[in-house]
Amino acid sequence: MITVTRHQATALVTLLRTIRSDWDERTTLDALAVAAHNRNLPDLAYGAIATALDPASRTPRALTFTDHEHWRRTIRTDTWAPPTRDQECATHPGGWADHCAGCRADRLAAH
Ligand SMILES: [Zn+2]
Numbered sequence: 131m132i133t134v135t136r137h138q139a140t141a142l143v144t145l146l147r148t149i150r151s152d153w154d155e156r157t158t159l160d161a162l163a164v165a166a167h168n169r170n171l172p173d174l175a176y177g178a179i180a181t182a183l184d185p186a187s188r189t190p191r192a193l194t195f196t197d198h199e200h201w202r203r204t205i206r207t208d209t210w211a212p213p214t215r216d217q218e219c220a221t222h223p224g225g226w227a228d229h230c231a232g233c234r235a236d237r238l239a240a241h
Contacts, residue, residue, distance in 0.1 A: 134166045149182040153190045161193035177201040203229045
């Protein structure tokens with residue numbers, strides 16, 4: 131079952147292509163459609179952005195490799211709620227301490 135609309139998927143493709151301008155629009159949309167199976171929008175967006183930020187993801191097809199760590203981490207967001215104070219990243223309010231996207235972005239930027 132796909133729980134993400136075409137409009138949402140298209141918007142996500144646009145965002146992903148700002149991260150990965152080398153990713154073809156059509157192929158990225160097709161790969162997202164595969165990854166969207168049984169996922170809600172927050173999970174799909176989180177996993178897709180993490181995949182796009184990973185230099186090892188050479189083509190949009192990497193989005194379909196949903197057994198990767200990027201996607202396993204989305205399991206928590208199936209019933210998404212923000213972290214409580216004791217679960218929150220000390221540096222990035224709103225981020226989960228054990229898998230903070232802000233911390234990951236900082237690590238990538240430091241390279
Ligand atoms: Zn953080």
